[in-house]
Amino acid sequence: MAGQPGFFDLSDRYEALSAAGDPLERLAGVVDFEVFRGPLVAALRRSVRVKGGRPPFDPVLMFKILVLQALYSLSDEATEFQIKDRLSFQRFLGLGLDGTVPDATTVWLFREKLVQAETIDKLFARFDAALTDRGYLAMGGQIIDATVVPAPKQRNSEEKKAAIKDGRIPESWKARSAKLRQKDRDACWSVKYTKAKVKEGADPKAFKPVDLAIPMFGYKNHIGIDRAHGLIRTWDASAANAHDGARLPELGSRDNTGAGVWADTAYRSKKNEAFLARGMFKSNIHQRKPNRRAMPERTARANAKRSAIRSAVEHVFAGQKHRMGLIVCTIGIARARIKIGLANLAYNFQRLAWLEGGTAPE
DNA sequence: GGCTGAAACAGTTCCGGCCA
DNA sequence: TGGCCGGAACTGTTTCAGCC
Numbered sequence: 001m002a003g004q005p006g007f008f009d010l011s012d013r014y015e016a017l018s019a020a021g022d023p024l025e026r027l028a029g030v031v032d033f034e035v036f037r038g039p040l041v042a043a044l045r046r047s048v049r050v051k052g053g054r055p056p057f058d059p060v061l062m063f064k065i066l067v068l069q070a071l072y073s074l075s076d077e078a079t080e081f082q083i084k085d086r087l088s089f090q091r092f093l094g095l096g097l098d099g100t101v102p103d104a105t106t107v108w109l110f111r112e113k114l115v116q117a118e119t120i121d122k123l124f125a126r127f128d129a130a131l132t133d134r135g136y137l138a139m140g141g142q143i144i145d146a147t148v149v150p151a152p153k154q155r156n157s158e159e160k161k162a163a164i165k166d167g168r169i170p171e172s173w174k175a176r177s178a179k180l181r182q183k184d185r186d187a188c189w190s191v192k193y194t195k196a197k198v199k200e201g202a203d204p205k206a207f208k209p210v211d212l213a214i215p216m217f218g219y220k221n222h223i224g225i226d227r228a229h230g231l232i233r234t235w236d237a238s239a240a241n242a243h244d245g246a247r248l249p250e251l252g253s254r255d256n257t258g259a260g261v262w263a264d265t266a267y268r269s270k271k272n273e274a275f276l277a278r279g280m281f282k283s284n285i286h287q288r289k290p291n292r293r294a295m296p297e298r299t300a301r302a303n304a305k306r307s308a309i310r311s312a313v314e315h316v317f318a319g320q321k322h323r324m325g326l327i328v329c330t331i332g333i334a335r336a337r338i339k340i341g342l343a344n345l346a347y348n349f350q351r352l353a354w355l356e357g358g359t360a361p362e
Numbered sequence: 363g364g365c366t367g368a369a370a371c372a373g374t375t376c377c378g379g380c381c382a
Numbered sequence: 383t384g385g386c387c388g389g390a391a392c393t394g395t396t397t398c399a400g401c402c
Contacts, residue, residue: 053368054367054399076391100369105392152376155377181374182377183376329377331392363402368398369399371395377388378389381386
């Protein structure tokens with residue numbers, strides 16, 4: 001698949017991360033990766049392993065490799081190359097100069113086993129428990145939002161698009177298994193609405209705001225962060241066309257000590273307001289502009305106050321997109337889910353490093 | 363040396379980007 | 383717009399390494 005950065009596109013992201021010392025060293029210092037061994041071993045079913053056979057790589061080592069992939073948006077091939085090439089990667093993984101580096105296929109197979117065992121939620125929950133043990137309780141209320149994670153755009157004919165939309169496999173693909181397995185039938189198109197920016201040199205007073213509709217293809221990362229620490233506490237992944245508002249009941253965490261819930265207008269509905277009222281949450285969801293009427297000044301001021309708080313979640317997405325280069329090149333929602341989940345987990349690792357007095361993740 | 367299971371290799375197909 | 387190239391995801395087959 002294309003779209004992934006090549007071997008030599010890593011330097012910018014690495015330099016950004018390295019601005020204040022070796023970020024991987026800091027990460028290894030604050031995150032105890034051994035806490036993941038239990039869920040990893042369970043996923044790989046080591047307990048039923050009979051004697052004999054080639055010994056596998058250590059599951060924690062393999063998991064740390066997936067973390068590197070998520071942090072630097074590396075393909076499996078690029079990961080193998082970079083581990084062999086970079087001393088900082090080798091130090092992070094605890095490999096010596098003569099250490100054997102897992103093959104790209106081995107990395108792919110390890111990730112595939114985690115997909116099959118649906119382990120990512122257990123890993124996320126395990127780290128969340130570790131955060132709580134360390135004193136980082138979910139506090140101050142929660143901020144909920146979603147963003148589209150791009151995937152390679154499929155080059156399908158109208159006939160094939162219609163078949164996929166109906167949940168059918170196009171006839172010409174049925175006999176060609178190799179072709180079918182390369183086709184992503186779960187990723188979807190969505191439209192992102194935004195305001196056009198003032199052109200450089202133009203008079204801002206003469207500029208009339210224009211709505212832009214940007215088509216996006218891929219998956220959606222739904223997250224809930226705690227306001228006090230900015231850590232991702234709940235998450236889910238879906239196709240890009242999933243409605244954000246419908247996910248609020250799944251993302252709303254009862255573990256947060258604060259009752260406030262912040263979200264944009266996409267989450268405002270009678271159903272969601274009823275859900276928040278039942279759960280004793282305090283709704284800080286943005287108000288919609290009244291139909292064919294100007295936004296009342298009082299509402300606009302209230303929304304502006306909410307925006308100032310809600311912007312924290314946008315920093316998470318910006319970090320994942322621009323610094324980590326998050327993109328889903330795997331095929332199917334199950335694989336996309338682990339990629340997105342690992343990106344969320346990797347973000348929390350970096351955020352923890354910052355909270356503990358390290359480099360800023362933004 | 364045979365068995366076993368994981369790692370590694372080799373091949374197929376895809377998409378993004380470049381160029382005519 | 384279509385052809386081509388390179389990088390990437392995925393899979394079938396072969397090789398490797400540990401145990402008996």
